[in-house]
Amino acid sequence: MGQNRRDFLGLSATLLASAGLGASLKAQEHDHGGHGESSSPKRHLTRVEDPKRVLSPATVITPQEGKNYNPVVTLNGWTLPYEMKEGVKEFHLIAEPVVREFAPGMVVNCWGYNGTSPGPTIEAVEGDRVRLIVTNKLPEHTTIHWHGLILPNGMDGVGGLTQPQIAPEETFVYEFTLVQSGTFMYHPHADEMVQMAMGAMGMFIIHPKNPKEHRVDRDFCFLLSSYDIAPGTYTPNPSTMTEFNLWTFNSRVFPGIDTMNVRVGDRVRIRVGNLTMTNHPIHMHGHTFEVSCTDGGWVPKSARWPEVTTDVAVGQMRAIEFVAKHEGDWSIHCHKSHHTMGPMGHSIPNMIGVKQDDIAQKISDLLPDYMYMPMGKSGMAEMSDMADMGMALPENTLPMMSGQGPFGPIEMGGMFTLVKVRKNQPKGDYSDPGWYTHPSGTVAKKR
Amino acid sequence: MKQKIIYSFVALIAFSGCSTISQNEVFNALREETSKNLQWIKTPQEAEIVKKNVNDLLSQPLNQENAVHITLINNRSLQQMYEEIGLSQSELVQAGLMSNPLLGYTIGRGGGVTKSTLSLDVALLDVLWIPLRRDLAGVALEETRFRVGDEVLRTVREVKKAYIDAQVAQKKLALYEGLLKSHEASIQLAIRQHTAGNLSKRNLLKMQDTYARARLEAIELNRKNAMARETLNRILGLYGDQTNYTLEETPLALGIAISDDKGLETRAIKNRLDMNAAIKAVDYAARDAGYTQKTRLLSEIEFSAESEKETDSQGFNSFGIKIPLPIFDFGQGRVGKAQALYNQKVHRLYEVAVNIRSQVRESYAESRYAYDKAVETNEVIVPVNQEILEETKLFYNGMLDGVYELLEDHRRYGEAKMEAISAFGEYQKAQSDLEYVLGGTDNGTK
Ligand SMILES: [Cu+2]
Numbered sequence: 001m002g003q004n005r006r007d008f009l010g011l012s013a014t015l016l017a018s019a020g021l022g023a024s025l026k027a028q029e030h031d032h033g034g035h036g037e038s039s040s041p042k043r044h045l046t047r048v049e050d051p052k053r054v055l056s057p058a059t060v061i062t063p064q065e066g067k068n069y070n071p072v073v074t075l076n077g078w079t080l081p082y083e084m085k086e087g088v089k090e091f092h093l094i095a096e097p098v099v100r101e102f103a104p105g106m107v108v109n110c111w112g113y114n115g116t117s118p119g120p121t122i123e124a125v126e127g128d129r130v131r132l133i134v135t136n137k138l139p140e141h142t143t144i145h146w147h148g149l150i151l152p153n154g155m156d157g158v159g160g161l162t163q164p165q166i167a168p169e170e171t172f173v174y175e176f177t178l179v180q181s182g183t184f185m186y187h188p189h190a191d192e193m194v195q196m197a198m199g200a201m202g203m204f205i206i207h208p209k210n211p212k213e214h215r216v217d218r219d220f221c222f223l224l225s226s227y228d229i230a231p232g233t234y235t236p237n238p239s240t241m242t243e244f245n246l247w248t249f250n251s252r253v254f255p256g257i258d259t260m261n262v263r264v265g266d267r268v269r270i271r272v273g274n275l276t277m278t279n280h281p282i283h284m285h286g287h288t289f290e291v292s293c294t295d296g297g298w299v300p301k302s303a304r305w306p307e308v309t310t311d312v313a314v315g316q317m318r319a320i321e322f323v324a325k326h327e328g329d330w331s332i333h334c335h336k337s338h339h340t341m342g343p344m345g346h347s348i349p350n351m352i353g354v355k356q357d358d359i360a361q362k363i364s365d366l367l368p369d370y371m372y373m374p375m376g377k378s379g380m381a382e383m384s385d386m387a388d389m390g391m392a393l394p395e396n397t398l399p400m401m402s403g404q405g406p407f408g409p410i411e412m413g414g415m416f417t418l419v420k421v422r423k424n425q426p427k428g429d430y431s432d433p434g435w436y437t438h439p440s441g442t443v444a445k446k447r
Numbered sequence: 448m449k450q451k452i453i454y455s456f457v458a459l460i461a462f463s464g465c466s467t468i469s470q471n472e473v474f475n476a477l478r479e480e481t482s483k484n485l486q487w488i489k490t491p492q493e494a495e496i497v498k499k500n501v502n503d504l505l506s507q508p509l510n511q512e513n514a515v516h517i518t519l520i521n522n523r524s525l526q527q528m529y530e531e532i533g534l535s536q537s538e539l540v541q542a543g544l545m546s547n548p549l550l551g552y553t554i555g556r557g558g559g560v561t562k563s564t565l566s567l568d569v570a571l572l573d574v575l576w577i578p579l580r581r582d583l584a585g586v587a588l589e590e591t592r593f594r595v596g597d598e599v600l601r602t603v604r605e606v607k608k609a610y611i612d613a614q615v616a617q618k619k620l621a622l623y624e625g626l627l628k629s630h631e632a633s634i635q636l637a638i639r640q641h642t643a644g645n646l647s648k649r650n651l652l653k654m655q656d657t658y659a660r661a662r663l664e665a666i667e668l669n670r671k672n673a674m675a676r677e678t679l680n681r682i683l684g685l686y687g688d689q690t691n692y693t694l695e696e697t698p699l700a701l702g703i704a705i706s707d708d709k710g711l712e713t714r715a716i717k718n719r720l721d722m723n724a725a726i727k728a729v730d731y732a733a734r735d736a737g738y739t740q741k742t743r744l745l746s747e748i749e750f751s752a753e754s755e756k757e758t759d760s761q762g763f764n765s766f767g768i769k770i771p772l773p774i775f776d777f778g779q780g781r782v783g784k785a786q787a788l789y790n791q792k793v794h795r796l797y798e799v800a801v802n803i804r805s806q807v808r809e810s811y812a813e814s815r816y817a818y819d820k821a822v823e824t825n826e827v828i829v830p831v832n833q834e835i836l837e838e839t840k841l842f843y844n845g846m847l848d849g850v851y852e853l854l855e856d857h858r859r860y861g862e863a864k865m866e867a868i869s870a871f872g873e874y875q876k877a878q879s880d881l882e883y884v885l886g887g888t889d890n891g892t893k
């Protein structure tokens with residue numbers, strides 16, 4: 001898989017057509033720095049001709065065979081393969097511009113690793129000697145900081161402080177021994193603001209030496225990242241500090257995030273790392289869980305307490321654990337309601353309770369070729385209807401809320417997905433079982 | 448002896464009375480020169496016919512062509528100008544007449560004899576002067592004809608521009624109705640938002656201010672429309688019910704811009720009727736001063752280079768133009784005055800030619816730039832704003848923008864269309880100017 005990972009993502013240069021700008025504007029073509037080989041002609045990365053071929057980065061399951069640990073499942077991602085070189089696990093990371101589909105209908109010019117943002121998950125075992133060979137294909141220098149790892153200071157990856165930055169086209173080698181286990185991350189520590197705003201980050205999972213320790217049946221992981229991508233554009237704005245409009249799990253937004261499908265009785269771990277610039281209270285329905293691992297390592301069993309929401313602060317990692325007891329389709333999401341919304345205008349006029357019908361007629365008359373609908377009188381749920389009706393949106397822009405469930409529109413976006421608990425989900429099978437079939441008499445109904 | 452007198456009397460009458468060009472002939476020449484269908488109202492009957500024609504033309508939506516037509520037959524300032532032809536022509540007739548002969552009858556008694564003498568004193572000197580006077584009056588009439596012709600073309604330009612102004616004002620006013628409705632929708636929503644407790648009083652007041660300004664703009668457009676319409680009425684010579692006409696609903700169009708200014712100055716110098724009038728004025732003054740070879744002289748009014756003079760007669764250099772000296776001998780005072788007048792006319796001719804050349808360059812530039820502006824506005828600004836509106840609709844669909852932005856961009860598109868109408872009007876007016884400046888439409892006959 002390591003050899004063809006780029007093809008796997010379907011990202012070849014031929015897919016990337018130039019933006020359909022008018023001929024008159026041709027002269028203003030910009031170099032989307034670093035997206036092309038330095039010798040290749042300038043081209044736009046703003047439109048993918050056949051999005052289906054780039055689309056839907058799948059959750060790739062790493063087979064258990066030959067592993068002395070239980071591999072994690074990276075939502076809409078995959079684990080970085082390694083080679084053993086004289087007892088050292090050797091990983092190759094290439095920092096580079098990538099195109100990421102956030103959900104069907106939107107692709108983003110990101111920076112990431114090995115063709116994907118976030119980069120592939122690095123998995124190793126406590127005590128391993130690892131060699132991380134980092135090649136910089138970004139248009140500017142970079143470094144990688146191994147977030148949370150205990151390692152020699154010179155391997156810490158802080159540009160200027162513990163090493164010179166890795167210039168474009170240069171390759172640096174990090175090598176150290178993993179002395180702990182738990183949930184960690186990696187991300188640039190050189191022009192960090194820009195590079196993380198562009199999506200350069202990844203997870204670093206270290207399994208306990210003893211596979212029986214902290215054993216779970218299913219182990220999921222994802223990173224929280226946020227982006228400011230103006231409607232009608234493709235590239236995150238790295239100078240944004242608070243006004244993000246896309247809140248993602250692994251650079252995916254609902255309904256583009258894979259569901260976590262488990263079998264009744266499974267012990268499930270979900271690891272979450274936060275590389276946004278705000279905290280996210282991650283909330284799960286249907287079960288209580290405990291935080292079993294923080295960014296500092298495993299929480300002693302006696303120190304854990306049951307909860308249904310755990311706040312993941314900036315730069316933190318949290319692993320929650322629970323036994324899947326209750327069948328059903330259970331939501332798991334950030335509890336900041338704006339973070340489960342797609343892009344929306346935050347300065348739109350408040351129309352709650354404002355009668356508009358007669359004025360709507362007037363406006364329709366002014367805009368004869370347009371199906372004008374007054375919005376917001378009784379809320380914004382009609383947005384979802386509009387999205388379903390296929391009402392056109394600006395190029396490369398997702399609706400504020402979308403997603404169809406078995407009972408109607410789910411009206412979500414952003415940091416939202418499901419844990420699907422099924423009796424008959426086969427062991428080792430992560431595929432989507434479809435919508436839950438409720439036993440009769442167990443669904444709320446109209447009286 | 449008696450018979451002799453009678454003969455010469457008859458001869459003089461014949462000499463002076465016949466072969467004078469008629470007013471109608473002059474007027475027809477004027478029609479040809481201006482290529483316009485002119486009508487000279489000389490009698491109440493003719494006035495009635497004109498009135499009927501005007502009313503017929505006004506019964507249908509007025510187009511620019513008919514506006515020009517009405518002006519040429521109904522504008523009383525032009526009618527005054529036409530009478531100048533009458534005046535000049537009368538002077539020409541007068542110039543051919545001898546001073547009235549003095550008829551004397553004396554009865555004398557002497558030596559018982561009564562002797563009656565019938566004498567006819569004719570100012571014989573007049574007979575000598577008549578050809579020169581007729582000559583001068585003929586030149587003066589030609590000058591008048593050119594002057595009147597120039598005034599006709601000037602008026603044509605004015606009515607065309609007034610028509611365009613009226614058309615532009617009306618179209619902009621009509622377009623603004625949609626914009627005002629859009630403003631109304633905004634303020635109505637804002638009031639309801641405020642009533643529902645969703646919009647602060649301050650923000651409502653700001654929107655009220657915007658709306659009030661929009662209404663002011665509507666008033667201003669109404670005012671401009673009334674003013675433009677009235678200017679047109681005045682040039683058309685209309686009053687009362689006649690002013691209730693409507694303008695034809697034609698879209699303002701762009702013609703093909705003159706893309707090259709080569710030869711335009713020469714064309715204007717050749718065709719401009721005020722230039723021709725100025726030439727005639729020099730001619731007149733030269734003849735009055737007794738200068739000969741004036742045609743030779745006037746062909747040199749190109750000012751481009753001093754051309755070679757024939758110097759078979761004595762000459763003196765006057766303002767770069769060699770004027771052959773007359774052989775006639777006048778009294779010194781008269782010579783001095785005539786020479787001064789002549790010099791004046793030459794200066795004037797020079798001035799007219801320089802100004803015409805400048806006007807050609809100015810008008811050409813004006814029309815070129817106005818054309819480019821109209822094209823840019825119509826082909827870029829209007830479609831760009833239309834596209835902006837289309838995009839804003841998408842943003843509205845996604846709740847990325849509110850209804851106010853939607854309405855605002857709707858108005859923006861409307862404003863762009865209004866700008867395009869103004870730009871078209873400016874171009875068409877510049878074309879009317881250029882047409883006049885070049886001496887009328889070039890139909891190749893001039
Ligand atoms: Cu959140």
